[in-house]
Amino acid sequence: MTQVIGKPIKRKEDPKLITGHGQFTDDIKLPGMLFATMKRSRYAHAKIKRIHTAEALKLPGVMAVYTGKDVQDKIKPIRSIWLVPGCNLIPKDRIPLAVDKVNYAGEAVAMVVAESRYIAYDALELIDVEYEELPVVVDQEAALAEAAPVIYDDVPKNIAFTWKAGDVPEEVFINAEVVVKQRLVEQRVIANPMETRGAVASYNPGSGDLTIWCTTQNPHIHRITYADALGIPETKLRIIAPDMGGGFGAKIAVYTEEALVGLAAMQLKQPVKWVEGRQEHFLATSHARDQVITTELAGTKDGKILAIRAKNIANLGAYLSTMGAGVPTIDFGLMVTGAYDIPYAQAETIGVYTNTTPTDAYRGAGKPEASFQIERMINIFADKIGMDPVEVRKKNLVAKVPYTNAMGCNYDSGDYHGTLAKALEAIDYVGLKKEQEEARKNGRLLGIGISTYVELCGLGPSKVAGAIGFGGGLWENSSIRVHPSGKVTIFTGASPHGQGEGTTFAQVVADKFGIPLEDIEFVSGDTLIISMGWGTYGSRTTPVAGGALSIAADRIVEKAKIIAAHELGVPLEDVEFAKGIFSIKEQPDQQRTFKEIAWSANNAWNLPDGMEPALEGQSFFDPPDFVYPFGAHICVVEVDPDTGMVELKRYVCVDDVGRIINPMIAEGQVHGGLAQGIGQALWEQSVYSDKGQLLSGTFMDYAMPKARFFPMIESSFIESPSPVNPLGAKGIGETGTTAAPSVIVNAVIDALAPYGVKDLPMPLTPEKVWKAIHERSDGQ
């Protein structure tokens, strides 16, 4: 057996998926299954005067129509899991169906359950809702104005909470040689996994068991929340996450539709399915980012940064989503200093309710926003003092780890300067600067962008998570069952949905036991089979669930070794284990294979006295700290002055994500994250009209990145094992979205430098870039 950790093994899960044999939520078909559809509000803010359902109920095949009044006593509002202690949060929980008032366009007001999907959609047309329109506010800054419409009477000025971390003494700014200040807008974006959301509920009236298959990144969190909302014991609710076509953070949130189909299945005593259409996804699945960040940076003329002070006005949408409060506070605030040794830092957030779809996590969740503001500020500061942005980074990058930032985060491992040096060399920064100089002489707009990002991942140590408002633990559970034949099944409480842990976790176990990868199966996403787990997000699965897996495997090897020593008739210390073979140290030909011991452990007639049979191991791993992946990303863009088009010519990234289990999967994660990060920088934006209508509610209007817009990504890794988990791995799932937006914007602003452009808000569409060039060159 050769070692498989670190090898670019092809994903074990792919043959099933690419040959069409996956089982996604919509593939689940149960006898007698009914279909649910949601009537959604066309208004962003309106009183509901009456809902007429009689005509819909008359349609043949319609089994039931539910309104908010019908369900308000049967399903409790869905509570947010992240409440941010010590702040004045007024939570407005999602309610299953609006009762008296709708607060965003797309909010569900009624549910139809019918014999077929078509009938269920037709019936929606027959429901007539009488509304009385109310004034609308969609922008968070506008929502804070004195005269702004108020969404909730008990939420003055629409302020859901104010929050602050860190403190910068005023004198630092007063006495600083240089102070720069910039308003930066993280526009609203919408995660678009290939598979939209969906749920199938099946109820057994005899036993009272309710099973819900649904698109969730964290089935156990969904189980706790839906059991509470439906008023049934957790033990009577089974949540299964089948194959999933991505989540990207949008399937962390606990929504209301799953609880509604659960209720319908219980009441009608027939299985009920609901699957979201794409347009419905745009309207009703959580949106993300939407933060207006004003950052001030104090520094010296020779490029040393003394303090950073960020104020974030975050649009929460109409309700507090599951992690709605956590994203713009903790996730953002703890990372405002980025990868730099900055003595003072302060982050303030105002969370604001508006008449828009609730916002929640999207790949990176708060960290892309934090990274964007610090990386843009470094370039703005560099421009102000006339220094190369690379030099400013070199002056301020963390010099040595472990390092504790001004917010108390402990950066765990790695060489920040070495990583930057590697990226600069890979792109030939010196040569590139010369090329840019020449290009500028010929009127070509070549720009270079850089980011030396860091992010907090591997959520996380429960003690810290609890203290900062996460309403649960953030440890993870993995267990390993060795079957009598020596084949192995891995179970984990994390719930991957495209990331590839079916392969990487098998690689870990294959190496631990010295068995072939083909002998290992991977199971996740079923609350009945798997002990409590906290799910997949925050690039936590490998560091936390992988840590648990490693410990569980070691426990099994320990026990197997005792059995081997017993069978070989020697003391334990005389047995060594390598590559799947237990052997006597001085007599290596005296041996037992892992497979043989698996049989012995189960065929228990000859076990050591007092030893329990079977070979299973489990660990509930609560890591001592977060992990901090970081890296240096540099890109080259060329702007066409006639059209404003931005062409991405090169993208080099060097990432340190600790020990890498599978470099091919790791690279895939980098590519995917970059596509989304670059998508945010250049194309994606969720746009509302003043009336609260989502104008970018289809793929005709919402510009998704396309493969042809990207050059080959030049990706490489440096591996500095993290000391906070037994695998030494840091998370990689979010590096691209965290790094890329600032890299691209820094590059485009650099390209536009000859026109005196200092900043432009994302996305950098051709129109915006063209106007920046022409309005300035026209002297406007």
Ligand code: MCN
């Ligand atoms: N990996 C590795 N070596 C490391 C770190 C990770 O080989 N040092 C591998 C892992 O074992 C896993 C993959 O890379 O196969 C990602 O692992 P990890 O960084 O632990 O992240 P998670 O599995 O926790 O995934 C979460 C992260 C997030 S937060 C979002 S959002 C996201 C993402 O990953 N959503 C995704 N990647 C996605 N990829 C797909 N295809 N679909 C999504 O919805």
